[in-house]
Every structure is written in structure tokens, then in C-alpha cells.
Amino acid sequence: MFAELVHQKTCKKNVMVTDMNTGEVACSNCGAVLVERVSDSGPESIGMSGEDYQTNSRVGRKLSLKMIDMGLSTVIESQDRDATGKGLSGENKRMFYRLRMWDRNSRSANTVKSFQKAFTLLDGISAKLGLPESVTEQSAYIFRKIAAKKILAGRSTAGILCATVYIACRMSNTPRTLQDVADAGNIKKKNIQRIYRFLAKELEINPESYSPIEFVTRISKAVSISEKTERLAFKILDIAGKNNVSTSKNPMAMAAAAVYLASVKNRQKISQLKISRVSGISAVTIRDRAKEMIDVIGGEIDG
Secondary structure, eight states: OHHHHHHHHHOSSOOEEEETTTTEEEETTTOOEEEOSOOOOSOSOSSOOHHHHHHHOSSOOOOOTTSTTTTOOOOOOSSSBOTTSOBOOHHHHHHHHHHHHHHHHHHTSHHHHHHHHHHHHHHHHHHHHTOOHHHHHHHHHHHHHHHHTTOOTTSOHHHHHHHHHHHHHHHTTOOOOHHHHHHHHTOOHHHHHHHHHHHHHHTTOOOOOOOGGGGHHHHHHHHTOOHHHHHHHHHHHHHHHHTTOSTTSOHHHHHHHHHHHHHHHTTOOOOHHHHHHHHTOOHHHHHHHHHHHHHHHHHHHHO
């Protein structure tokens, strides 16, 4: 600021230009340099392909919590040579030997091993469930919090991870049931339920329950009902929610019952057994939930 004030008094034209190569702001009239090494706050590239973007990037790749080192790993060359191919001096050889040893020991730490197993499994579960990147990252974040609390010892890493994935889905309102996560992780549903309750208490979180409406489209597409029937299923669940019929009920069971009632109302021949196979809810439960809705809101549906 002081340099600009002095320049305004000494140079009458005061027309500034910026040198993009050197990062200097100078006067086009007298050549006085007012600012050095200006930081470019503009975009890294405009209209470039992905390959060009990586080549011209001023930074490295983005951090990722689902990677063991968050994407900040360092690779130490095994050969004792510099960038030009010349051999290193004896002192540098000894220094890089110690660096390689420390790097190897850090990779074999117990925490790193648990992360390696967990995040490898996380990629597989995310792919099977079709989870968005944000949910996967949130799952990794929750798992790191659990590791920081030192409550992993003596517990199944796979079970802990499946429970964290379910918690992340609940917190991000991504409709995935416990059975979906159990099938993807090849873990018993009861084990995930037990670990989920334990983690919810330890982490002091209380995710909101899913809404049955979120599962209607999934069931409707699987059993191939019409759009009219699907809209009626949404209407049934909306009325049921206003009458507190859905309170403390399995959201998937309520969605399955609503789809069944809508198909019966519109005279589409969709059996309870087919809806049961798609939703993972027993036919008996579907009938019970359908009966409860009919008893409370039967007249509103007919209207």
C-alpha cells in the first residue's frame, strides 16, 4: 500500500500491468514494480480435458478419508540414485536407508493394518450398495472416529465397518436397510444391529429413522407396477403418516404394505409373495401392516 501511494505521487499515468509469468504488478509507464509474487486466485484451467487438467494442476489430488494415508503417501525410490541418474553419496545412502525403514515400519502399524482391511472392505460394500462418494467418505470418517476412541480392539472390523456404513446412510438420508448392508458385507443382521446400538451410544448419535416413502419407488420398480399405482402408494403412506399409523414401524414393511394396497385398489395382480421377495419383508408382516392401515385410514383411501 505504501509503495502504491509513493508511485501515485511520482508517476502521473499510473497504469498497472500484471506479468503472469513472474507474478509482478508493475507500472507500464515507468516500470516500477509495486507488487511481487502475486497469487493467482483464478481457476486452474479453462476448457481443458481431464488429462490436461491433471498436467496443469497447481496442487495434488484431493484428500480422501477412505484411503489409509488420505492420499498423501510418499514413494521412496529403492535405488540409491538421484533424478539425474547419478549415485548418492555415502551419507545420503544411509539417510535414505533409514527413511525407507521408517516408512516400512509405519505401514506395518496395527492401526494402519486395520484401516487397510476396513477401507478395502468399504470400497466393496459401497460398490454393491451403489453408495454416493459423500456417503463413502462419511463412513470412513466415522470409522476413523471409532479408531481414535480405541474401541476396535476385540471386535470384528467387518462388523464395525458395516455398522458405520449403515449409520452414514441414516445420517445422510440414503435409503439402505440393515438387510441390504448385511448382504453386502456378508455379516449377520443381528450382529450389525448389536454393533449399531453400541456405536450409537459411544458416539452419542441418534440418526433419524427412514421415511417409508423413500422405499416405495424401489419396490414399485422391482415389481413393475404402473405409475398410477405408485402415486397411490405415496398417497396411502402420506395419509398413514398423518394418522400416526407408521410410528415405530419398519419403514420397508410400511412401504411394502402400501404398494400392495395400491395394487389391489387399482386391480393390478401383484402377489404378496412377490412383494415379500423384493422387499425382504415376510408376507405375514405385509398383511398385518396392510390390515392396520385399512382399519385406520380405509375410508380415506376409498375417497
